[in-house]
Amino acid sequence: MRALKMNGTGNAFLLVDARKQTFAVTPERVCDLAEAYDFDQLLVLETSTDADARYRIWNRDGGEVGACGNGARCAGWYLTRQSGTDTALLDTAYGLTQARRTGDFRISVDLGPALTKWQDIPLARVMETIALDYALESGGIRVSQPGAVSMGNPHIVFGVAELSGLPVEMLGSMAEHDPLFPEGVNAGFMQILNRTHIRLRVWERGAGLTKACGTGAAAAIVAGHRKGLLDRQCHAAMDGGDLFIDWREDNHVWLEGPVELEGGITL
Structure with a gap:
């Protein structure tokens, strides 16, 4: 079976189109593939009666997850290239998601609504999600009162x-495994440059520190806006490049940025 090595703003993926050929996924196989091809997430497209493809995601540690924004952009780009159109519809764990081609190698995707109730994150106990009563410390550096968004x-x-100089790897790993987050958590660290620009690094659960995280960028803008610090449209500069986020009035968050096709491989 053929697979594609792709990245979305540096976020590394292995994309498999399994709509016409069965592709069995086990945690062990994902880990083996990640070791061989060095990706953050495995993306698998399957048949769907409601969309162009069912979109599934596995982190490099073998765990299946419900969302990956940059992965959705890569999957959307692939589907639009296959169909010769400018739009594609993905059947995801959180509903139907539209992807739109905005340039030869640029894609915008609807990440769906931002959820902010403590049960939606989820948290282990009732807590105000605008600023959690929560702090981490490593190497004498303390961070506190993060916003929480699903x-x-x-x-x-x-x-x-x-x-x-922020020890993102240490702090992120501590947060990922904290019992306050029963499903684990992605931990973002945001430096606000002005109301429409941020610098962001994200420790992804099951993947570690990545060059970019699309849902992490979306969550950062939502969290910052809820605190009155950011506008609803913002640019996020990440290690792998820039993303544009638009948190619209219908509560849906759109993510736009570049994708890159690195090449094909045979599995």
Whole structure:
């Protein structure tokens, strides 16, 4: 079976189109493939009666997850290239999602509604999600009161004065495995440059520190806006490049950015 190596703003993926050929996925197989091809997530497209494809995601540790924004953009780009159209419909764990081609290698995708109730994240106990009563410390550096948002997957976002020198790997891993988050959590660390621009790094559950995280960028803008610090349309500069986020009045968050096709492989 053929697969594609792709990335969305540096977020690395292996994309498999299994709509015409069965592709068996086990946690062990995902881990083996990740070791061989060095990706953050495995993306698998399956047949759907309601959309162009059913879209499924596995983190590099073998765990299946419900959402991946940059992965959805890569899947959307592939489907539009296959169909010769500018739009594609993905059948995801959180509902039907539209992807739109905005350039030869640029895709915008509807990530669905931002959910902010404590049960939606989910958290282990009742807590105000605008600013959680929660803190982490590593190497004498303390971060606290993150915003919590679900974008089909759980996120917390800490505001920091400066990203340089922040022990993101240590802090992110601590958050991922904290019992406050029964399904684990993606931990974002956001430096606000102005009301429409942020710098962001994200520790992804099951994948570690990645060059970009689409749902993490969306969660950061939602969290920042809820605190009165950001506008609803913002640019997020990540290690792999820039993303544009538009949190619309219908509560849906759109994510736009570049994709890259690195090449094909035979599994």
